[in-house]
Amino acid sequence: xxxxxIRRLARKGVLGINRRNxxxxxxxxxxxxxxxVDDKWLTKQLAMQAGxxxxxxxxxxxxxxxxxxxxxxxxxYSDFVLKPACGAGGDGIVVISGRMRTRYRKANGILIDxxxxxxxxxxxxxxxxxxxxxxxxxxxxxRVKFNPVFERISYLGVPDVxxxxxxxxxxxxxxxxxxxxxxxxxxxxxxxxxAGIDIATGHTLTAVxxxxxxxxxxxxxxxxxxxxxxxxxxxxxxxxQCHELxxxxxxxxxxxxxxxxxxxxxxxxxxxxxxxQIANRAGLVPRLDLVEQHYKALPDIDQRTAFAREHxxxx
Amino acid sequence: xxxxxxxxxxxxxxLVASGxxxxxxxxxxxxxxxxxxxxxxxxxxxxxxQAMHAPAKVSLYLPREDGPFAAADExxxxxxxxxxxxxEEGNRRVVWSIRRARGEQFLFYRATIRPVASLRETREKWxxxxxxxxxxxxxxxxxxxxxxxxxxxxxxxxxxxxxxIKRVNSASPDxxxxxxxxxxxxxxxxxxxxSQVLAGANIPVRAVHGLRLQxxxxxxxxxxxxxAWYENSWHxxxxxxxxxxxxxxxxxxxHGPSGLVEVTGGRNSEANVTVRLNREPAMQGALWRERExxxxxxxxxxxxxxxxxxxxxxxxxxxxxxxxxxxxLRNVVGVKTFGTFMPVLIALAFRETNLLLGLLLFTLVVGxxxxxxxxxxxxxxxxxxxxxxxxxxxxxxxxLISIFSNQLGVYRGLSVAxxxxxxxxxxxxxxxxxxxxxxxxxxxxxxxGSLVVAVCAYVVxxxxxxxxxxxxxxxxxxxxxxxxLLLGRYTGYRLSELVRFRxxxxxxx
Numbered sequence: 001x002x003x004x005x006i007r008r009l010a011r012k013g014v015l016g017i018n019r020r021n022x023x024x025x026x027x028x029x030x031x032x033x034x035x036x037v038d039d040k041w042l043t044k045q046l047a048m049q050a051g052x053x054x055x056x057x058x059x060x061x062x063x064x065x066x067x068x069x070x071x072x073x074x075x076x077y078s079d080f081v082l083k084p085a086c087g088a089g090g091d092g093i094v095v096i097s098g099r100m101r102t103r104y105r106k107a108n109g110i111l112i113d114x115x116x117x118x119x120x121x122x123x124x125x126x127x128x129x130x131x132x133x134x135x136x137x138x139x140x141x142x143r144v145k146f147n148p149v150f151e152r153i154s155y156l157g158v159p160d161v162x163x164x165x166x167x168x169x170x171x172x173x174x175x176x177x178x179x180x181x182x183x184x185x186x187x188x189x190x191x192x193x194x195a196g197i198d199i200a201t202g203h204t205l206t207a208v209x210x211x212x213x214x215x216x217x218x219x220x221x222x223x224x225x226x227x228x229x230x231x232x233x234x235x236x237x238x239x240x241q242c243h244e245l246x247x248x249x250x251x252x253x254x255x256x257x258x259x260x261x262x263x264x265x266x267x268x269x270x271x272x273x274x275x276x277q278i279a280n281r282a283g284l285v286p287r288l289d290l291v292e293q294h295y296k297a298l299p300d301i302d303q304r305t306a307f308a309r310e311h312x313x314x315x
Numbered sequence: 316x317x318x319x320x321x322x323x324x325x326x327x328x329x330l331v332a333s334g335x336x337x338x339x340x341x342x343x344x345x346x347x348x349x350x351x352x353x354x355x356x357x358x359x360x361x362x363x364x365q366a367m368h369a370p371a372k373v374s375l376y377l378p379r380e381d382g383p384f385a386a387a388d389e390x391x392x393x394x395x396x397x398x399x400x401x402x403e404e405g406n407r408r409v410v411w412s413i414r415r416a417r418g419e420q421f422l423f424y425r426a427t428i429r430p431v432a433s434l435r436e437t438r439e440k441w442x443x444x445x446x447x448x449x450x451x452x453x454x455x456x457x458x459x460x461x462x463x464x465x466x467x468x469x470x471x472x473x474x475x476x477x478x479x480i481k482r483v484n485s486a487s488p489d490x491x492x493x494x495x496x497x498x499x500x501x502x503x504x505x506x507x508x509x510s511q512v513l514a515g516a517n518i519p520v521r522a523v524h525g526l527r528l529q530x531x532x533x534x535x536x537x538x539x540x541x542x543a544w545y546e547n548s549w550h551x552x553x554x555x556x557x558x559x560x561x562x563x564x565x566x567x568x569x570h571g572p573s574g575l576v577e578v579t580g581g582r583n584s585e586a587n588v589t590v591r592l593n594r595e596p597a598m599q600g601a602l603w604r605e606r607e608x609x610x611x612x613x614x615x616x617x618x619x620x621x622x623x624x625x626x627x628x629x630x631x632x633x634x635x636x637x638x639x640x641x642x643x644l645r646n647v648v649g650v651k652t653f654g655t656f657m658p659v660l661i662a663l664a665f666r667e668t669n670l671l672l673g674l675l676l677f678t679l680v681v682g683x684x685x686x687x688x689x690x691x692x693x694x695x696x697x698x699x700x701x702x703x704x705x706x707x708x709x710x711x712x713x714x715l716i717s718i719f720s721n722q723l724g725v726y727r728g729l730s731v732a733x734x735x736x737x738x739x740x741x742x743x744x745x746x747x748x749x750x751x752x753x754x755x756x757x758x759x760x761x762x763x764g765s766l767v768v769a770v771c772a773y774v775v776x777x778x779x780x781x782x783x784x785x786x787x788x789x790x791x792x793x794x795x796x797x798x799x800l801l802l803g804r805y806t807g808y809r810l811s812e813l814v815r816f817r818x819x820x821x822x823x824x
Contacts, residue, residue, distance in 0.1 A: 005813040008820035018646060019806035091752055119695040126698035128748075133698075189753065213818055278818050 013283030015274060020250075024166070024288070028249025029270050036246045037268040041085045041139060046245050052238060053264050055081075055256075056142040064125055067118050073140055081144075082117070084124040085137040090187040092129030094120055095143060095157065107156050107184045144264065147257035149230055153177055153193075155219040157184030161197065161235060161255045161263075164272055164284070167295040168243035170236050170308040171287040173197040174279040175204060175229060180219045188275045193217065195224050196280030200313025202232030208278045231263045236305040242268050252276075280314075287312055321804055325797035332793035345787055356528045357591045358386075359621060360424045362576055364584035366416035371580035373422060376524070376569040377407040384428050384528075384566040392423035406569045420581065423621070428528065428566055457491040458515045464489075466516075472545035473559055476518065480541070480557030483509050503572050506541060506554055519544040522572050523551070525565040528590060531626055535588040537568060537575055591626055617789055630666070632785040632792070637662055637772035639795050642802055644768050649811025651764045653745045658768035660738050665773045673773075674766065677739075680712050681762070684743040685750070692747070706740040 009016070015024075036042055047054045058080060059073035074080055078099055084092040094117075095107035103111040112120075121138045123129070130136040150159040157178030164172045174194045178184045181191030188194050193214065195207035207214050207224045217224055229235070239253040242265070252272025255263050277283055290311060298304045339345045362373060377400065378386045391398045396411040411422050461482060469475040482492055483505050495508050503522070510520035520543045526535060540560065542549040553560050568575070578584040617628050637659045644650045652658050665673035687708050691701055713736065742765070750758035775781060785791055813820070 002810065002813065005817075005820055006808055009808055009813070009816055012819050014808075014812075014816050014819055016806070016808040016812050017649075018809060022804055022806045116695070122697055128698050189757075208818065211815065211818060278816065281819060283819065 009283075013285035013287075014277055015284040015288070017274060019285075020274060021271075024250040025271055028167075029251070030247070033247045034270055037248065037251070037270045039085050040083065040087075040267050041137060043246075043268055044139075047265050050241065050245055052241060052245070053261060055144055055258075055264050055266065057139060058142065059140040060085075061121055061125065061138040061140070064122060067121050067125070070118060070121060070140070071114060079143040081141050082121065082124070083139050083141070084129040085139055086130040086134065087124075087136075088129070090185050090190070092120075092124055093185070095184065097143070144256045145259040147230060147259050149227065149257070150175070150177065152220055152222040153217045153224050153227070155179050155184065155217070157182070157186060157192075158256055160186045160266060161229065161257070162194075162272070162276060163235065163239035163253045163255070164251075164276060165239050165243055165253060166250050166288050166291050168240055168301075169291050169295060169298065169304045170199060170239050171291060171312060172276050172280055172282070172284060173199055173239075174276045177207070177217065177224065179209070179217070188273065193224065194275055194279035196276070196282075196314075197229055197232075198314045199236070200309045202229040202235075203227065204229065205279075205314060206281060208275065211275075211278060213278075213281070230257060233305065235263050236308060237301055238263060238265055240301045240304045240308075246270075282314075318804065321800060325801050328793045328797040328800075332790045332797075335790040336788050339788060347784070355592075356428045357589075358424075358426050358428055358526070359589045360575075361587045361589075361621075362422040362424075362578075362584065363587070364420055364578050364581035366418060366420050366581050368415065368417050369580045371413050371416045371420070371578070373411045373579075373581070373584075374408050374577045375411075375422075375424060375586070376575055377409055377424070378426070378428065378526075379405055379407060379567045379569060381405060382567040383563075386426040386428050388425075388427045390423070390425040392425070393421075396422065404570070406571065408569075416580070454495065454511075457494050458512050460491045461489075461495070461512055462515050464491075472518065472543075473550065475516065476513065476520075476543045476545075476550070476552055477557040477559065479509055479512050480552055480554060483512070484555060484557065502539060502554065506539075507572065509541065509554070513543060521549075521570050522554075523567055524569050524575070525567045526588065526590065527562070528564045528566055528592075530592045532588075532590045533626070535590045537588070538565065540565075589626075617786065629782060629786050630663075632789055633776040633782050634659065634663070635792050635795050636781055636785065637776045639799055640772050640775055641768055642799055644771065646802060646805060647807075647809060649809030650768055651761045652768050653742055653749075653761055653765045657738060657742065658765045659772050660735060661742075661765065661769040662772035662776060664735050664738065665769065666777070670770065670773060674770070676716065677766070679716065680709060680739055681743055681746065683712055684709050684739065685747055688743050688747045692751070702740060702744060705743055706736060709736050709739050709743065 036046060041057075041060060044054050044057060058077060059070075061067060061070060061073075074096075079095075079097050082094040082096070087093065096104045096117075097107045098105040100111055103113050104117055105111055124136055124138040127133040127135045144158050146154075146158045153159075154177040159175055159177045161175050162173060163170050174196050176186040176188060177193040177195065178186050179191055179193060183190065186192050188208075191210065193207050193209045196205035197203070198205055204225050204227045209218060215225060216222060235255050238255060242251060242253045243249075246268055248268075248270055250270075250272075252269040254266040254269065256266050258264055274284075294307065298307050340347055360375065362375060364371075364373070373396075377389070378384065380386075391409055391411070393411050395416075396413045398409060398411055400407060400409045409424065461479070465475060465478045465482065469478045482488065483496070485492070488496065492508075495511070496504065506520075506522045510522075513520045520541060522539055523542050524537050524539050526537055529535070539554065541552045541554045543552060544550075551560050551562075552558070576584055576586045617625060617632070620628065638656065641652075641656070641659055645652065661677065664677075667673075668676060684705060688705055691704060696704065742762075746758050746762055749761060
């Protein structure tokens with residue numbers, strides 16, 4: 001029975017975690033390059049140098065002493081996002097969507113006062129959310145006003161587009177839709193929905209929620225598949241460009257669509273998750289193998305996105 | 316990167332290790348399984364002292380030869396000392412001497428103690444114990460008074476001796492006993508007084524020092540008790556309670572009031588005694604063979620280490636087996652655990668208690684710790700002080716559990732003190748964070764996963780045959796290393812992924 005299950009997964013070309021780590025991450029991602037993606041501040045700086053659009057940075061809190069100046073920094077903004085520079089899995093991110101006299105309103109409607117916010121920033125600095133618990137920095141940045149396209153199929157938070165890029169070629173993608181359960185966060189393990197995107201056309205495919213295949217958003221009840229993702233070509237190009245930006249061979253790019261500013265690059269992940277395969281109902285292995293055969297003949301970004309659109313659409 | 320390189324390395328490691336194992340098993344005839352045989356205990360006494368640039372002499376008592384135990388394979392290990400053994404009225408002692416010594420000195424005595432097949436039935440004559448001459452009249456009177464009092468309260472010789480001991484030890488001794496004791500209240504002085512009193516009743520008494528033979532004790536202490544002669548044999552008494560005692564696991568070391576070690580020409584002398592149940596008497600022959608054939612190989616093996624160190628290695632060498640199991644469970648099966656090696660550390664902690672009790676304690680402490688940790692969360696404490704606070708709470712919880720279990724008469728609870736507090740603290744901290752961020756299901760899943768791995772590791776690491784094998788054939792760890800290296804390049808699916816990706820395999824196209 002177990003043998004049969006393994007054979008089925010292999011036939012589908014599903015990439016397992018051991019193989020992802022051994023054959024793709026350890027082989028194609030040099031450890032010395034990790035700080036470029038693990039530190040979101042550094043990623044942002046690199047992207048800005050390369051002219052890639054990113055959410056605007058308002059302030060960086062580096063030491064405990066500066067926590068008190070936080071209110072100064074955010075005085076002019078009614079909404080903003082607090083995040084750890086080296087956070088993992090979306091932990092520690094707080095989205096402030098508005099103000100209520102001296103209090104701040106979180107995206108989920110809960111009000112927090114100044115001291116609670118400062119405590120949160122202190123926690124970020126002490127390394128509570130960072131990989132390995134190292135002391136960290138807190139970033140205060142622009143809160144994305146998401147494109148109305150996704151309004152009907154997301155709850156509270158900002159949906160983002162994840163694109164897996166292998167050797168500079170986008171191979172698979174999905175959009176992650178926050179739900180009530182995920183507390184407005186776009187992380188699948190927290191209960192967000194993942195809907196596969198057809199690389200060729202930019203249409204959403206079926207969606208998964210907690211390893212289950214669904215067709216409607218559990219909170220809004222609207223159909224999640226068949227939606228055209230705007231700026232699709234631009235998003236593919238941005239994702240492909242991240243390969244040059246970081247030097248990583250296998251990576252996941254997270255993009256958000258802003259109402260006014262278009263696609264923005266949020267972060268890059270050197271160890272992207274595997275649930276994207278469930279969202280697309282397809283395995284990664286055949287696509288990665290195809291890239292392996294052809295990548296040498298595809299030096300520039302136009303050729304690479306064209307190759308992706310040609311080969312990685314759903315049939 | 317290069318698979319062939321890895322395969323070659325693993326093959327070489329495996330070949331070398333199996334070669335040594337086969338050689339040891341076939342040529343040197345090391346038994347492959349632990350063979351249980353009659354009990355034997357390895358005893359090691361380490362005497363250390365600070366020499367003073369002068370002639371030094373150290374005398375150490377050795378086990379007597381008239382008890383139900385006998386010492387064999389006695390070794391006296393020293394650097395540059397002259398050694399000789401002496402017999403004095405049945406007591407045996409070794410005397411090490413040196414013309415000039417400086418700095419810290421170490422002397423070792425090692426022996427294997429075995430029960431003697433048949434209890435030596437020696438019909439002793441009336442013992443020749445020199446009773447101290449009492450010149451003081453007042454003292455004589457006091458003794459007579461005590462004796463008269465005891466005689467009125469006892470039925471036979473046993474109760475008589477018992478009563479005397481009780482009186483001398485009494486917290487509020489009567490006037491006579493008080494005058495006999497004077498200001499001296501040390502155990503040796505009390506025994507001296509007891510023997511004086513009992514001599515007045517024609518009952519010879521002696522102090523006996525001995526060692527309890529235990530499974531394993533790194534810092535064994537000598538025990539002193541009293542023996543009184545009546546009805547043609549010696550009877551043992553507890554010098555504190557006066558109860559008659561008969562301990563089959565006590566080996567008699569020496570008679571008389573003196574201490575174990577006597578050092579002249581040195582100071583700060585210390586004796587450290589290790590007792591260990593010898594697991595493998597059948598090994599003796601094999602070891603002897605190895606020593607004769609390949610002295611160097613013996614010198615450079617674990618079995619050539621001092622017993623004290625050997626006992627530690629017996630535990631340490633089994634650890635890689637537990638770690639390997641952890642690798643398999645995490646990377647091939649896909650069990651989720653807190654931290655990488657935490658389950659193995661928890662498994663080591665279970666050794667201090669036992670499995671069931673360890674599990675119970677672990678869940679109890681982690682459960683209570685979690686409750687308190689959730690409360691602390693409301694206070695919005697910074698990371699490091701919060702961790703410290705949880706650690707203090709954990710420590711107090713463990714102390715309370717120990718006190719309660721002691722009150723309830725569960726002796727095991729006491730060994731919990733060695734339960735690793737830091738590991739518990741980190742488990743609580745991680746679990747509470749996972750709980751808050753990923754939900755209770757995920758936290759309980761990981762907690763359960765850690766416990767399952769810990770239990771598996773504990774069971775495997777505690778298998779007698781596993782412990783024995785890696786201890787006698789430590790080179791087998793190279794095979795384990797090779798297997799671990801190969802697993803480092805295992806790119807197959809984890810069993811848990813069958814469930815995770817079932818939506819993909821179910822489609823069945």
